[in-house]
Amino acid sequence: MKIATAEFIQNGAQPVTGANKIIEVKNVSKVYGTEVVALKDINLDFEAGQLTSLLGPSGCGKTTLLKIIAGLLPATQGDILVNGKKVTAPGPERAFVFQDFALLPWATVLDNAAFGLKMQGKPKAERDDIANHYVKEVGLDGFQKSYPHQLSGGMRQRVGLARALSVNADVLLMDEPFSAVDEQTRRKFQEDLIRLREVEKKTFIFVTHSIEEAVYVSDRIILLSPRPGRVSEIIDPDIPSDIGPDELRRNEVYLETVENIWHGIKKYVD
Amino acid sequence: MSTLNTADPALLRDRADAPGLMSRLAQLPLIWKLLSVALFALAWEIAGRSGFNFSFPTFTATVAAFWSMVVDGSMGAAYLRTIEPLIIGLVFSLVVGVTMGVAMGLREDVEWLALPIFIVMQAAPMAALIPLVTFIYGISLTAKVVAVVMLAMPVITINSYKAVRNVPGSLVSMCHSFMGNRRQQIWYVVVPAASPMMFAGLRLGVAEGFSGVVLAELLITPTGIGDLITFHRSVANFAHMYATIASIVLFAVIAVGLLQWVETLLFRPEKGNVK
Numbered sequence: 001m002k003i004a005t006a007e008f009i010q011n012g013a014q015p016v017t018g019a020n021k022i023i024e025v026k027n028v029s030k031v032y033g034t035e036v037v038a039l040k041d042i043n044l045d046f047e048a049g050q051l052t053s054l055l056g057p058s059g060c061g062k063t064t065l066l067k068i069i070a071g072l073l074p075a076t077q078g079d080i081l082v083n084g085k086k087v088t089a090p091g092p093e094r095a096f097v098f099q100d101f102a103l104l105p106w107a108t109v110l111d112n113a114a115f116g117l118k119m120q121g122k123p124k125a126e127r128d129d130i131a132n133h134y135v136k137e138v139g140l141d142g143f144q145k146s147y148p149h150q151l152s153g154g155m156r157q158r159v160g161l162a163r164a165l166s167v168n169a170d171v172l173l174m175d176e177p178f179s180a181v182d183e184q185t186r187r188k189f190q191e192d193l194i195r196l197r198e199v200e201k202k203t204f205i206f207v208t209h210s211i212e213e214a215v216y217v218s219d220r221i222i223l224l225s226p227r228p229g230r231v232s233e234i235i236d237p238d239i240p241s242d243i244g245p246d247e248l249r250r251n252e253v254y255l256e257t258v259e260n261i262w263h264g265i266k267k268y269v270d
Numbered sequence: 271m272s273t274l275n276t277a278d279p280a281l282l283r284d285r286a287d288a289p290g291l292m293s294r295l296a297q298l299p300l301i302w303k304l305l306s307v308a309l310f311a312l313a314w315e316i317a318g319r320s321g322f323n324f325s326f327p328t329f330t331a332t333v334a335a336f337w338s339m340v341v342d343g344s345m346g347a348a349y350l351r352t353i354e355p356l357i358i359g360l361v362f363s364l365v366v367g368v369t370m371g372v373a374m375g376l377r378e379d380v381e382w383l384a385l386p387i388f389i390v391m392q393a394a395p396m397a398a399l400i401p402l403v404t405f406i407y408g409i410s411l412t413a414k415v416v417a418v419v420m421l422a423m424p425v426i427t428i429n430s431y432k433a434v435r436n437v438p439g440s441l442v443s444m445c446h447s448f449m450g451n452r453r454q455q456i457w458y459v460v461v462p463a464a465s466p467m468m469f470a471g472l473r474l475g476v477a478e479g480f481s482g483v484v485l486a487e488l489l490i491t492p493t494g495i496g497d498l499i500t501f502h503r504s505v506a507n508f509a510h511m512y513a514t515i516a517s518i519v520l521f522a523v524i525a526v527g528l529l530q531w532v533e534t535l536l537f538r539p540e541k542g543n544v545k
């Protein structure tokens with residue numbers, strides 16, 4: 001049953017459909033100052049319920065694009081549509097997970113997770129209740145009263161994730177969420193992310209510079225090229241969904257996809 | 271800029287695993303604190319008995335002098351006189367200084383208008399201007415309040431300003447991304463994030479305020495603690511003079527330490543949590 005569902009979503013990912021696009025990026029360009037063209041003419045659709053990765057070498061504009069989608073940064077040109085409506089500011093349907101976690105050092109895990117709800121003006125008892133649910137869901141039960149400095153990097157990012165989940169946004173925007181986390185924790189995190197997707201049925205836009213990570217977790221990979229940032233390729237990895245994480249890293253399709261992307265990206269890295 | 275009497279932001283980053291000197295002192299077991307006080311008293315006693323300077327009293331003589339001034343009421347009366355301009359001046363400096371500092375940190379137009387004034391005020395040797403205050407305000411309470419404000423406010427303002435400018439951009443972005451408005455951003459992110467450096471400025475400001483009020487009492491109006499010091503010096507009551515000086519130093523240290531405690535209580539619970 002699970003497999004069938006997963007397959008259905010994967011088939012829905014093919015470009016032919018496009019009926020349920022939740023976010024559209026239309027002709028977006030971004031120029032910093034007068035010189036630095038960070039993005040040029042980006043056109044992209046993001047399907048509801050999918051995990052899409054933005055992949056590319058450092059400096060190709062991944063963060064810039066994600067922040068424009070989040071409404072944290074104005075585009076120099078072009079529009080962002082969420083459910084068909086133009087947006088220019090952050091909204092309740094999008095939640096951001098920050099690369100450097102962006103946790104309040106003076107607030108407990110629970111209070112950090114409840115921060116978004118507090119901004120919405122939810123009463124304390126209610127927001128604590130909701131935040132507590134997600135703190136447990138990301139595997140931090142027992143740490144509700146801890147402070148960020150008492151947690152490891154991986155645990156801190158789980159708090160960032162709980163905060164984003166608590167506001168019940170449809171779209172989670174994640175900027176290299178695992179890059180400040182050690183390799184072992186990172187793998188565990190990737191597996192948790194895949195599990196979380198099945199539970200939460202949300203749309204994920206996921207920035208990474210790791211090819212393996214992108215191929216492992218994504219329904220679709222958008223390859224960006226640097227200077228100026230453009231969409232250079234769109235890849236839908238067709239990896240069988242019924243194999244475990246350990247098998248997967250030896251799977252032929254997986255290895256082949258990683259290899260292909262590396263060939264596409266190699267010319268930009270020197 | 272390098273002459274500014276501000277704490278270095280890099281040293282003040284909210285690393286709870288590297289608490290400030292004050293909180294580290296506070297965490298020492300009581301026995302060690304008592305032991306270090308005892309050692310200090312012993313060294314003082316030996317130095318006093320060695321007779322290297324005719325005006326330097328022993329520790330025991332100083333304590334006895336302190337006690338006699340407490341008993342005859344002159345110490346209490348002096349503190350009552352000194353504390354009034356000190357408190358008025360500090361409260362004014364705190365309210366105006368923090369407000370101005372935060373406003374300068376948040377708004378470029380306010381920064382452009384006011385920052386140069388405070389930079390000059392902080393760099394100038396304000397103590398040298400205290401005699402001028404007498405020309406304007408005479409030898410009134412106002413003159414002493416002004417002296418306190420002149421010394422305490424610049425450092426409080428500049429530190430509050432720098433504290434706000436040093437708030438991590440990613441926290442402000444985070445608040446924005448979760449749809450926090452400007453008011454929420456200031457109250458829930460900027461002020462608590464800036465509080466360690468702001469309180470460092472407040473502690474410096476309170477210390478400066480003590481200098482201000484004692485200087486005013488020495489230079490403008492012979493009243494309070496300043497008068498007590500001057501009087502006992504003039505009659506060669508050196509034990510009494512030292513006792514007065516030591517008491518005001520101790521008082522200032524306790525006042526500054528109390529501020530640290532208030533900060534932890536109000537804004538930074540995580541710093542009280544380190545075991």
Ligand SMILES: Nc1ncnc2c1ncn2[C@@H]1O[C@H](COP(=O)(O)OP(=O)(O)O)[C@@H](O)[C@H]1O
Nearest residue numbers: 032033036038057058059060061062063064065
């Ligand atoms: N605030 C800024 N001002 C000027 N240039 C910037 C700014 N932010 C990013 N850039 C430049 O824009 C380009 C894309 O940056 P970024 O989106 O952070 O890339 P990525 O996240 O892919 O590493 C880089 O060349 C970077 O130097």
Ligand SMILES: [Mg+2]
Nearest residue numbers: 062063064176
């Ligand atoms: Mg980036």
